[in-house]
Amino acid sequence: xxxxxxxxxxxxxxxxxxxxxxxxxxxxxxxxxxxxxxxxxxxxxxxxxxxxxxxxxxxxxxxxxxxxxxxxxxxxxxxxxxxxxxxxxxxxxxxxxxxxxxxxxxxxxxxxxxxxxxxxxxxxxxxxxxxxxxxxxxxxxxxxxxxxxxxxxxxxxxxxxxxxxxxxxxxxxxxxxxxxxxxxxxxxxxxxxxxxxxx
Ligand code: SF4
Numbered sequence: 001x002x003x004x005x006x007x008x009x010x011x012x013x014x015x016x017x018x019x020x021x022x023x024x025x026x027x028x029x030x031x032x033x034x035x036x037x038x039x040x041x042x043x044x045x046x047x048x049x050x051x052x053x054x055x056x057x058x059x060x061x062x063x064x065x066x067x068x069x070x071x072x073x074x075x076x077x078x079x080x081x082x083x084x085x086x087x088x089x090x091x092x093x094x095x096x097x098x099x100x101x102x103x104x105x106x107x108x109x110x111x112x113x114x115x116x117x118x119x120x121x122x123x124x125x126x127x128x129x130x131x132x133x134x135x136x137x138x139x140x141x142x143x144x145x146x147x148x149x150x151x152x153x154x155x156x157x158x159x160x161x162x163x164x165x166x167x168x169x170x171x172x173x174x175x176x177x178x179x180x181x182x183x184x185x186x187x188x189x190x191x192x193x194x195x196x197x198x199x
Contacts, residue, residue, distance in 0.1 A: 044081060051085060054099045058171040058197025061099055062088025079106050141165065141188075149189055166192030 047066040054061040062085035069077035082102045086093035115133035116125040148164040167185045
């Protein structure tokens with residue numbers, strides 16, 4: 001028989017088993033039943049566990065996100081708990097105060113969840129769809145590159161330099177994503193590439 005049991009689940013079961021067995025062995029059968037009746041349900045029971053990376057800084061700590069709601073059944077999943085990933089080589093389950101407060105950021109009323117645009121002649125930001133935002137970004141990049149790309153320097157040496165646009169990437173990411181970002185940005189000729197960790 002295969003039993004799919006996480007380390008956390010194992011510890012919980014082991015703890016409950018020891019308590020119940022001890023009470024039973026001491027002849028407190030009723031106490032055991034009463035104990036069971038008052039034990040709170042494990043708060044992460046029936047949640048979905050998702051691995052991710054803290055979005056804040058270049059340390060890129062591993063986190064475990066627990067959500068409730070069956071997405072496959074059309075329900076909206078809600079994040080109910082976030083904690084450090086004990087199996088992550090960077091942080092081994094620990095989080096700094098910012099990382100420990102991630103759930104509050106996720107649920108913050110002031111958190112932006114859609115792109116916004118300030119159109120010419122107005123002082124307010126309007127929400128737009130991701131498709132519209134990406135189309136606008138692609139159009140602006142293409143127009144600026146076409147207008148400002150430097151193909152050769154004064155000596156006639158090909159340089160393919162695009163210095164009128166910069167790119168701010170994210171450091172809290174995987175090696176593979178960072179590699180792809182670097183290749184994409186440099187392939188376009190962008191010289192100004194940076195991220196929040198200055199690495
Ligand atoms: S938990 Fe703290 S140290 Fe770790 S990535 Fe997030 S902000 Fe950085």
